[in-house]
Amino acid sequence: MENTVYENLSFFAAIKDIPVSQTETEIQRIMTKLELNPFRDMLAKKLSGGFKRKLNIGIALLNNPNIIIMDEPTSGNF
Numbered sequence: 001m002e003n004t005v006y007e008n009l010s011f012f013a014a015i016k017d018i019p020v021s022q023t024e025t026e027i028q029r030i031m032t033k034l035e036l037n038p039f040r041d042m043l044a045k046k047l048s049g050g051f052k053r054k055l056n057i058g059i060a061l062l063n064n065p066n067i068i069i070m071d072e073p074t075s076g077n078f
Helices: 005-015 020-033 049-061
Strands: none
Touching: 005 020, 005 049, 020 049
8 A cells, every 4th residue: 555644644643542633733743843744645655765764753753752762763974
């Protein structure tokens, strides 16, 4: 199945038991914070590597967790 950025966030919001009445607000908060709005309707598989990582971080941030444990969140040379 191929999902857009928005559909991915919506799917994981449901898994994380975010109430339907709050889902749209929560997704918009994440998309704005991570500058994903221009990619809302793009298929996630067509995102660049950096934006795929942003989407994964957005999924982790859904429902405002107290702690996020990340394994190699960056790539490239520093």
